[in-house]
Amino acid sequence: MQSTDMNLLLALDVLLREESVTIAGERMGLSAPAMSRTLLRARKLMGDPILVRAGRRLVPTPKALELKARIQALADEARSIVHSGPTASLADMRRTFTIRADESFAGAFATKILDRLNEKAPQMNVRFLARPDESVEPLREGSVDLDIVSRSMAGPEIKVQMLDQVKFVGAVRAGHVLAREKITAAKFACHKHISSGRMGKPRGPIDFELEKLGLSRTIGLWVPSFFSALVAAATSDLVAAVPRYFTSSAVSLFGLHTFRIPLNLEPVTIFQVWHPRSDADPAHRLLRECVRGAFKEKSLAFGR
DNA sequence: TCCCGACCACGACCTGAACA
DNA sequence: TGTTCAGGTCGTGGTCGGGA
Numbered sequence: 001m002q003s004t005d006m007n008l009l010l011a012l013d014v015l016l017r018e019e020s021v022t023i024a025g026e027r028m029g030l031s032a033p034a035m036s037r038t039l040l041r042a043r044k045l046m047g048d049p050i051l052v053r054a055g056r057r058l059v060p061t062p063k064a065l066e067l068k069a070r071i072q073a074l075a076d077e078a079r080s081i082v083h084s085g086p087t088a089s090l091a092d093m094r095r096t097f098t099i100r101a102d103e104s105f106a107g108a109f110a111t112k113i114l115d116r117l118n119e120k121a122p123q124m125n126v127r128f129l130a131r132p133d134e135s136v137e138p139l140r141e142g143s144v145d146l147d148i149v150s151r152s153m154a155g156p157e158i159k160v161q162m163l164d165q166v167k168f169v170g171a172v173r174a175g176h177v178l179a180r181e182k183i184t185a186a187k188f189a190c191h192k193h194i195s196s197g198r199m200g201k202p203r204g205p206i207d208f209e210l211e212k213l214g215l216s217r218t219i220g221l222w223v224p225s226f227f228s229a230l231v232a233a234a235t236s237d238l239v240a241a242v243p244r245y246f247t248s249s250a251v252s253l254f255g256l257h258t259f260r261i262p263l264n265l266e267p268v269t270i271f272q273v274w275h276p277r278s279d280a281d282p283a284h285r286l287l288r289e290c291v292r293g294a295f296k297e298k299s300l301a302f303g304r
Numbered sequence: 305t306c307c308c309g310a311c312c313a314c315g316a317c318c319t320g321a322a323c324a
Numbered sequence: 325t326g327t328t329c330a331g332g333t334c335g336t337g338g339t340c341g342g343g344a
Contacts, residue, residue: 021313034331036314041330058313 008045011038013075015051016068019058073276090286096125097287100138101148103130104226104246109294116290121283139275146287147273159274161288163295164245165267168206170259171233171240178239179257185213188262192220194240196229206241209263230254243268245298270295 014024015035025035043050046067051058060068099106099113106128117124129144136158138144148163170188172178178191189210210216223229226242233240234254241261251258272291278284 022311030331032312033314033333037330040314 008038008042009071010075011035012042012046012050013071015039015042016060016064016071019051019060021051021058069276073279076276077280090121090124090282092123093121093283094123095121095283096127097145097284098127098129098143099146099148099291100129100131100144102150102225103228104243105148107227108243108246108298109291112294112297113287113290116293117287120286124283124287126287136273139273142275145274145278145284146291148291149271149273150268159276159279161272161292163270163272163292164298165269166243166245167267168241168261168265169244170261171230171242171256172238172259173234173236174255174257176237176239176257178259183259183262185210185215185262188239189215189217191217191237191239193217194229194232194238195219195222196224196226196240196242205265206261206263209265213263230256245295 011024011028014027015021015038018024018027021035021039022032025032028035028038030038039051046063048063049061050064051060110126110128114126117126131147131149136147139147139158170178170183172191178187181187193206195204207217220238221232221236223232226240226246229240229242230246231254232238234256272288274284274288
């Protein structure tokens with residue numbers, strides 16, 4: 001069997017990430033010709049051109065694309081082994097994790113996750129960031145440790161774990177008409193609504209379900225997050241639809257009345273996603289356990 | 305349309321370190 | 325000391341974009 005040089009694997013990883021001999025060389029601390037020769041060795045080893053010329057660029061071959069995720073995972077693992085010092089215990093480890101999630105998720109789970117984390121790792125902290133888009137680049141770059149999303153994210157190497165299936169409930173201010181009577185689809189539709197957390201999409205599942213019944217609703221207000229939807233509902237006659245996990249804390253906070261939406265709405269599946277480089281990291285594993293545990297606790301509280 | 309400069313990958317050749 | 329390997333410099337050829 002031909003022996004495999006770990007440096008060659010690392011170089012191959014950088015080449016496939018950059019798709020440029022020059023830039024890969026800069027990252028490896030080599031000249032472009034030296035990197036070119038490294039690519040040549042990798043080609044001999046793999047029995048495949050790996051990267052081929054396409055105009056002024058290099059593009060990966062089908063085999064390279066097929067192996068890319070595995071090579072990256074192996075290289076990340078190798079780097080983490082080489083660069084890790086003596087493993088500190090979780091109790092002594094100082095880390096600040098960055099979690100990208102919807103504002104409502106942070107509102108409902110942030111302190112629960114931190115409490116769980118600090119039980120075993122009191123020196124660890126959590127920073128929540130808003131999600132301006134669906135890009136996986138922050139995970140790849142390492143600027144985000146964990147992403148909480150409502151659909152499985154693209155990216156062949158990205159690790160995904162389902163957390164829960166979340167139902168939506170309606171929310172109105174305490175003195176609202178809908179807080180006093182039995183709610184039908186027609187009554188639900190005839191009030192003005194708040195549209196939230198749909199990244200600017202004009203219509204959502206509620207509109208589609210109402211349409212099936214020959215009904216439609218009027219959106220009076222568009223807001224960027226479920227949190228602002230609840231604030232708006234608490235101070236107006238508008239109707240908000242928010243994830244059920246968000247309402248337990250918000251009900252007491254805003255004095256809201258919540259109700260089951262009288263429509264056949266599919267629950268939304270929530271995932272946590274992370275980059276494979278963090279997969280074996282004990283601290284990151286603990287963080288994922290804490291996020292999952294916080295979700296489980298909420299689900300049990302709602303009797304699922 | 306053509307020319308020119310910039311950019312990029314790669315081959316040729318040389319050098320230095322490691323090893324038998 | 326000779327061989328091997330991985331690094332460097334230099335030069336070449338292909339491609340692209342901008343300007344005349």
